[in-house]
Amino acid sequence: MSAVEIVRFAVRGLAANKMRSALTTLGILIGVAAVILLVAVGEGSSQSIQRNIQQLGANTLTVSSSTGGGGGGFRMARPQQDSGPRTQARPLTVDDARALADRTAAPHVSSVSPVVSAASRAASYDGASHTVQQVVGTYPSYFEASNKPVAKGTYFFNDDVLAARKVVVIGQTVAENLFGTLDPVGRQITITGVPFTVVGVLKEAGASGGFQDADDVAIAPLPAVQQSLTGFGPLNQILVKAGSADDVAAAQAEITAVLDQRHGVGGAVAADYQILNQATLQETVSAATSTFTVLLAAVAAISLLVGGIGITNIMLVTVTERTREIGIRKAVGAPRGAILGQFLVEATLLSLIGGLLGVAVAMTGAQFTIAGITPVVVPSSVVLALGVSVAIGLFFGSYPANRAAKLRPIEALRFE
Amino acid sequence: MSLVLDVRDATKVYGAGETAVHALRGVSLQVEPGDYVAIMGASGSGKSTLMNIIGCLDVPSAGRFHLDGVDVGALDDRRQAVVRNRKIGFVFQSFNLIPRMTALANVELPLAYGGVRPAERRRRALAALELVGLADRVNHQPNELSGGQQQRVAIARALVNSPALLLADEPTGALDSTSTLDVLGIFDRLSAAGRTIVVITHEADVAEHAKRVVRLRDGRIVEDIRLAPVDGLPPRLREVTA
Ligand SMILES: Nc1ncnc2c1ncn2[C@@H]1O[C@H](COP(=O)(O)OP(=O)(O)O)[C@@H](O)[C@H]1O
Ligand SMILES: [Mg+2]
Numbered sequence: 288m289s290a291v292e293i294v295r296f297a298v299r300g301l302a303a304n305k306m307r308s309a310l311t312t313l314g315i316l317i318g319v320a321a322v323i324l325l326v327a328v329g330e331g332s333s334q335s336i337q338r339n340i341q342q343l344g345a346n347t348l349t350v351s352s353s354t355g356g357g358g359g360g361f362r363m364a365r366p367q368q369d370s371g372p373r374t375q376a377r378p379l380t381v382d383d384a385r386a387l388a389d390r391t392a393a394p395h396v397s398s399v400s401p402v403v404s405a406a407s408r409a410a411s412y413d414g415a416s417h418t419v420q421q422v423v424g425t426y427p428s429y430f431e432a433s434n435k436p437v438a439k440g441t442y443f444f445n446d447d448v449l450a451a452r453k454v455v456v457i458g459q460t461v462a463e464n465l466f467g468t469l470d471p472v473g474r475q476i477t478i479t480g481v482p483f484t485v486v487g488v489l490k491e492a493g494a495s496g497g498f499q500d501a502d503d504v505a506i507a508p509l510p511a512v513q514q515s516l517t518g519f520g521p522l523n524q525i526l527v528k529a530g531s532a533d534d535v536a537a538a539q540a541e542i543t544a545v546l547d548q549r550h551g552v553g554g555a556v557a558a559d560y561q562i563l564n565q566a567t568l569q570e571t572v573s574a575a576t577s578t579f580t581v582l583l584a585a586v587a588a589i590s591l592l593v594g595g596i597g598i599t600n601i602m603l604v605t606v607t608e609r610t611r612e613i614g615i616r617k618a619v620g621a622p623r624g625a626i627l628g629q630f631l632v633e634a635t636l637l638s639l640i641g642g643l644l645g646v647a648v649a650m651t652g653a654q655f656t657i658a659g660i661t662p663v664v665v666p667s668s669v670v671l672a673l674g675v676s677v678a679i680g681l682f683f684g685s686y687p688a689n690r691a692a693k694l695r696p697i698e699a700l701r702f703e
Numbered sequence: 704m705s706l707v708l709d710v711r712d713a714t715k716v717y718g719a720g721e722t723a724v725h726a727l728r729g730v731s732l733q734v735e736p737g738d739y740v741a742i743m744g745a746s747g748s749g750k751s752t753l754m755n756i757i758g759c760l761d762v763p764s765a766g767r768f769h770l771d772g773v774d775v776g777a778l779d780d781r782r783q784a785v786v787r788n789r790k791i792g793f794v795f796q797s798f799n800l801i802p803r804m805t806a807l808a809n810v811e812l813p814l815a816y817g818g819v820r821p822a823e824r825r826r827r828a829l830a831a832l833e834l835v836g837l838a839d840r841v842n843h844q845p846n847e848l849s850g851g852q853q854q855r856v857a858i859a860r861a862l863v864n865s866p867a868l869l870l871a872d873e874p875t876g877a878l879d880s881t882s883t884l885d886v887l888g889i890f891d892r893l894s895a896a897g898r899t900i901v902v903i904t905h906e907a908d909v910a911e912h913a914k915r916v917v918r919l920r921d922g923r924i925v926e927d928i929r930l931a932p933v934d935g936l937p938p939r940l941r942e943v944t945a
Contacts, residue, residue: 292815303803615799618760619813619860620788622781696787697761700799 293625297632304605311601312641315676318591319645320652322672325587327653327662329580334663336576339492339501340569346397346532347432348539349563350387350525350546352379376559377550378521381509386545387527393541395534398428400526401509405516410465410505412476417464419457420503422478424512425526430456432528435506440472440487443508451510455483458502459491481515483507535564584668591672594641595679602634602687613691614699627692634684635677642676705772707868707899708734708757713766715752715922726752727763728922734868738933739894740901741910744919750903753919754872757901758793759783771867788817792861794871798853800845806832806856807841813864831859835889851882858889862898869893871902875909887912887939894937912939 301308353376384401387393403424410419423429430442443454455476462471471485483505492501513519529538539562552558606613613626646669653662715727726749734740744750755761756768759775768775771790778786787793792813800809810828819827832841835855845853854874861869871890875883891912894900902913910916911930914937918926931938 289818299804611799612801615801616812616816617784618758618787618793618799620784620786620816620864622784622816624781625816695761696759697755700760700795 290628293628294632294636296625296629297636300605300609300629300633301636307601307605308637311597311637312644314594314597315591315638315641315679316594316645316648318587318594319642319672319676320648321590322584322587322675323646323649323664323668324652324657324662325583326580326668327649327664328657328660329576329583330663330665331657331660333573333576333580335660336572337569340565340572346529346535347434347565348527348529348535348542350379350383350527350542350560351523351563352376352521353559353561379523379525379560380521383546383549384522384525386549387525387542389545392545393538395530395538395541396527397530397534398432398528400426400429400432400528401522402429402524402526403509403512403517403520404523405512408479408505408516410461410476410478412465412471412474415465415467417461419461419478419505420500421505422512422516423504423506424509424517425506426509428528429506429526432526435492436490437487438490439470440485443486448508448510451514452508453481453483453511453515454486455505455507456487456489457485457506458489458500458504460500460502461505462488478505479516483511535566539564588675591675591679594676595638595683598634598637598680599683599686601637602630602684605633606630606687606691610691610694610699610702613694614696614702617694617696617699623692627688630688630691631681631684634688635680638676638680638684642673645676646673705736706733706769707736707738707771708732708901709769710753710757711767713753713756713763713768715749715756715761716764726922727756729766730919730922730924732917732924734899734901735933736867736899737894737897738899739890739912739914739937741913741916742901742903742919743905743907743910743916746905748919749922750905750919751872752922754870754901754903757868758791758870759787760793784816788813789864790867792864792866792869794854794857794861794869794874796873796876798845798850798857798877800853800856800860802845805842805844806837806848806859809845809856810860810863813860817864827863828859831863832856834862835859836885849882851878851885854878854882854886855889858886862893867899869898869900871900873903873905875904875906883909891937891940895940912937914938 381401384399387396388399405422406420408419408422410417426448427442427444430437437456440456442456443452447454455478457471465471465476466474471488473485475482475484477483489502489504527538527542529535542562546560547553547558550559616626649669650664653664710730710732713727713730714725717724717726730749730753742750742753752761756763757770759770762776770786773786775783775786801812807825807828810831811824814824814827829838829841832838835858837852837855837859840848840852845856848856858874875886878886887909890900890902894914902909904910914929914931914933914935916926916928916930917924931941935941
C-alpha cells in the first residue's frame, strides 16, 4: 500500500461528497484569508503612519509644553519631570523660540519656528466653504522644518511675518474644496471671517492612513494668526531643525539647557516642556501599531480556529457515515495505518486546499485599498496561516481518523 | 495433511453478567484443503459469530484457532490485516460493496491493500470479474447493478487475492432464485477447481451443493455429515457430469 494509493483513496473520498468538502474548505479559506488580509491591513496602516512621521523631516525636534498646551504628547522626553514640586509651569513663548535661535547658545540648531495652531476653522471663497482641520501660524522656516514643499506659488517670507500680513499657504484638500479647478494663488479667502490672500499651495502629502488629512491645512504668518484666530497666548509648539541628522542629539541637549535655564528647571523643579524627536515618536507609534496588528491577527486566528473545528466536525461526520465502508476496507485487509492515513490525508487536503485558496483570495484582496489603507502582505503571515491551517487539518483530523482506524472490522460492519 | 482451518474449543460470549449471551459454547472444526463445507442451523444458533471469528473480523472469547497453519490469535493488528488480505475471502449476505466505486475498483481493493502494482491489479481484477461472468459490467457502480450482480462482484473481490479460504455468510440470503443458482454455480466451479469454501446457510438446497454439512445448535456443533469426498467434485457437479 503506497502513499500515492492512500492519497488517491482520500481524493476519492472527498470527491464523493463535493458540496460538503467545498463548504469545509470555505471555512478554512475564510480563516486563512482573514489572517493574511487583516495582518496586511495592520502592516499597511503602520507603514503609512511611519511614512507620515518621516514627513516631519528627519532632523526636526518638536518642543511642546507639558502643561497641556502643546500638540503631540506621545511620550515624555524627560522621565524625571513628573516628580518633584513645581512652582509655576511656564508656557512656551516667542521669546523662548528666539533664545533657541541664538547661535552661540545652540550652535547645532539651524532653524527655529514657533507654532500656534487652531483646529477646525471655517474658510470660504466665493460661496464655497470648507472647515480647515488645522490653521497654523508660524515662521517661513516651518515649511522646510516640517517638510512641506510648495507646489504652486510661493511660501510667505520674513517680511510678511514682521508686517503680520494676512497671507496664507493652503493644502491640497483646502484648495480643492474652495477652488475646485481654479488656481487659488492670488485669490482672497476668508478664515473665520478674516480675509487672507492665498500665496501658495502645498504639495500633496498623500494618504495619511487614518489619523488626519495632512493636506487639510492652512499655514499663515504667526502674528497674523495670533491677531485673527488664536490671540497672543502661549505657543503650541516650537519646531526646531537641527543642522543634520548627527546634530539632533546635540541640538536636543542645547534646547534642554536653554529652556531649563529660562524656565527655572533643575534640582527639585521638574521640566514644564517636552521635546519629541522623530525617532522616539516612531518607536512609540510602532509599538502602538504593532499592538493593533496583533489584535487584528488574534481576531483572524479565531476564525481560523473555527475553520479547524469545522474540519473536525466534518471528519467526525464522515467517519461515522462511512463506518461501514471502513469495516469493508478492514475486512478485505486494510491495515490500521492505511485507514488512518486515508482520513488524515482527507483532512489535510481539505485544509491545504482551503489554505491555498485563502492565500489566493488574500493576495487578490490586498490589491485593493481597504478602509483607506493600502494593505501590505507580510510574507511570514502567509507562511504562518498556511502552516497553521495544515496543522489544524492534521491535528483536528487525527481524532476522528484514529477512531476510525481503531475500530474492529466487525464493529465497523455492524454499525448502522 | 495440513489443515486450512483448525478451530479448537472456541467460545464467544457477548456482553457480561446477567445479560451475557453465549453465542458459541465450545466449537471445534477442522477443514482440509479443497473441502466445501456448509454450516447450517436455525437463526441465532451462532453461525455468523463462528464465521466472523474464522474470517478474523472478530476474536473468540476463548479457544485456539489456526488458519493455514498460522495461530491467528497470536498475531498483532498489522499481521491480522495481512491474514485478512491474503488468506481469506469473505462474502457477506448484504454484499458490502463500497458505494460510488466501480465494480472494478471494488474488486481491486484487496489487491491495492496487498501492495499489487496497478497494471497487475487491473489484470487480475478483470480476470476475477470475468470468472463470475461480469466482464461487461466492470465500470458500473454498485447502485447500477442488480443484487445478483452485486453479489458476484463481491465474490470476485473475495477471490481476487487467491485466498486459502473462501467464506460466505448466507451469500444467497438476499437473492432471487435465478441469482441464487448463478452464485451456487460459481461456488461449485470454484470447489471443482480446488478452492476451500465454507458457506453459511439455513436453506437445505444450498447446503446440498456442499461436500460436507455441519449443523450448529445453540452454539454447539450437533451434526457433521460428509456428502462427498474432499478431493472429488462437489455433489451437484458430479450429478451433472455423471
Ligand atoms: N454483537 C452482538 N452483541 C450481542 N449479542 C449478539 C451479537 N451478535 C450476535 N449476538 C447473539 O449471539 C447469538 C448468535 O448470533 P449469530 O451468530 O448472529 O447467529 P446466526 O448467524 O446463526 O443467526 C444470537 O443470540 C445473537 O442475538
Ligand atoms: Mg447470521
